[in-house]
Amino acid sequence: MLRDAVRSLAEAKISPHAAAVDEEARFPQEALDALVANDLHAVHVPEQYGGAGADALATVIVIEEVARACASSSLIPAVNKLGSLPVLLSGSEDLKKRYMTPLAKGDAMFSYCLSEPDAGSDAAGMKTKAVRDGDHYVLNGVKRWITNAGVSEYYTVMAVTDPTKRSKGISAFVVEKSDEGVSFGAPEKKLGIKGSPTREVYLDNVRIPADRMIGEEGTGFATAMKTLDHTRITIAAQALGIAQGALDYAKGYVQERKQFGKPIADFQGVQFMLADMAMKIEAARQLTYAAAAKSERGDSDLTFQGAAAKCFASDVAMEVTTDAVQLLGGYGYTRDYPVERMMRDAKITQIYEGTNQVQRIVMARNLP
Numbered sequence: 387m388l389r390d391a392v393r394s395l396a397e398a399k400i401s402p403h404a405a406a407v408d409e410e411a412r413f414p415q416e417a418l419d420a421l422v423a424n425d426l427h428a429v430h431v432p433e434q435y436g437g438a439g440a441d442a443l444a445t446v447i448v449i450e451e452v453a454r455a456c457a458s459s460s461l462i463p464a465v466n467k468l469g470s471l472p473v474l475l476s477g478s479e480d481l482k483k484r485y486m487t488p489l490a491k492g493d494a495m496f497s498y499c500l501s502e503p504d505a506g507s508d509a510a511g512m513k514t515k516a517v518r519d520g521d522h523y524v525l526n527g528v529k530r531w532i533t534n535a536g537v538s539e540y541y542t543v544m545a546v547t548d549p550t551k552r553s554k555g556i557s558a559f560v561v562e563k564s565d566e567g568v569s570f571g572a573p574e575k576k577l578g579i580k581g582s583p584t585r586e587v588y589l590d591n592v593r594i595p596a597d598r599m600i601g602e603e604g605t606g607f608a609t610a611m612k613t614l615d616h617t618r619i620t621i622a623a624q625a626l627g628i629a630q631g632a633l634d635y636a637k638g639y640v641q642e643r644k645q646f647g648k649p650i651a652d653f654q655g656v657q658f659m660l661a662d663m664a665m666k667i668e669a670a671r672q673l674t675y676a677a678a679a680k681s682e683r684g685d686s687d688l689t690f691q692g693a694a695a696k697c698f699a700s701d702v703a704m705e706v707t708t709d710a711v712q713l714l715g716g717y718g719y720t721r722d723y724p725v726e727r728m729m730r731d732a733k734i735t736q737i738y739e740g741t742n743q744v745q746r747i748v749m750a751r752n753l754p
């Protein structure tokens with residue numbers, strides 16, 4: 387029922403704008419409005435804070451179905467979870483009430499600020515500093531590649547509080563867009579997910595109350611990594627949705643397109659490609675849903691499974707979208723058809739929330 391509801395909504399309100407959002411590289415406001423109106427913009431927020439209280443599997447299904455229509459738009463529910471999960475996992479009750487309530491209502495979005503210009507895969511090498519000053523912390527630094535920066539009201543920011551301790555000297559904070567000293571860089575000009583704003587976040591002597599720290603001092607990196615264990619599954623879901631969208635489009639196309647006097651769907655070479663695409667998608671789906679169940683239960687092998695789901699599903703998305711372009715021939719290579727957009731959008735799923743090389747490091751360290 388949830389899938390049907392999200393699919394109908396996405397087909398009616400999100401899909402019609404997907405090409406323009408990509409072409410004009412503009413924020414998918416129509417998608418945000420539709421998601422908020424239907425309480426699908428941050429479904430993971432627990433009911434006690436006014437949220438829909440969706441479990442990890444339901445959240446994955448929402449993201450998958452939105453991504454099937456428009457990958458950029460799927461970053462609304464996905465990054466709302468990524469940005470806010472550190473607070474839900476490690477924040478005080480007061481922080482949860484303060485920040486989850488507006489998020490659930492659709493009054494504010496949440497971003498996640500871990501990466502920096504010189505700290506990507508090696509996130510613990512970050513330089514952003516938070517220095518204690520009485521009842522406050524003062525933050526200085528640059529966060530890079532921040533999804534929904536400028537649109538979000540709230541930012542979970544990881545910063546160094548003790549430079550002698552590397553990852554154990556990093557703490558997490560909630561920073562608000564309206565805090566003095568917060569500003570944003572120009573939107574990045576990207577290959578895909580062009581509707582999702584990616585900008586730098588500048589922190590210039592941002593003075594925030596000490597109670598905005600998420601958890602204890604020095605626990606921020608652990609919280610950030612624990613968050614990714616859960617949210618990599620949402621990237622798997624995004625990849626899955628993009629791949630499904632490409633397969634569904636190609637499936638329809640091959641029945642219409644005629645060459646040699648018959649639909650190209652009649653050729654076994656084409657049928658085998660579609661069969662492989664569907665098989666890979668289904669394998670990715672099973673891995674993703676199983677990982678979502680593990681996320682919900684907090685199973686001990688979640689780290690491996692979340693990395694495996696993200697890595698596998700994103701590789702599948704890249705392969706399947708590339709094959710979809712192939713099945714449309716020259717037409718697939720143009721912007722008159724959606725599959726080239728899906729191919730460009732798929733690429734990012736192999737890169738963010740840890741590249742697929744990093745996922746393999748994570749899996750190798752946590753072999754089942």
Ligand SMILES: Cc1cc2nc3c(=O)[nH]c(=O)nc-3n(C[C@H](O)[C@H](O)[C@H](O)COP(=O)(O)OP(=O)(O)OC[C@H]3O[C@@H](n4cnc5c(N)ncnc54)[C@H](O)[C@@H]3O)c2cc1C
Pocket residue numbers: 497498499500501503505506507508530531532533534576579584734737738739740741742743744747
């Ligand atoms: C569109 C977009 C949105 C993003 N959104 C966010 C966000 O909201 N919040 C956030 O914090 N970050 C975000 N990121 C950042 C993203 O997570 C990083 O780009 C990613 O982790 C890779 O870091 P890097 O770009 O610095 O690449 P690098 O770490 O410089 O990696 C370059 C290459 O080296 C490889 N490599 C690095 N180390 C190793 C190793 N030990 N072994 C093998 N290979 C290795 C990588 O796999 C990659 O192929 C986003 C990025 C993009 C492009």
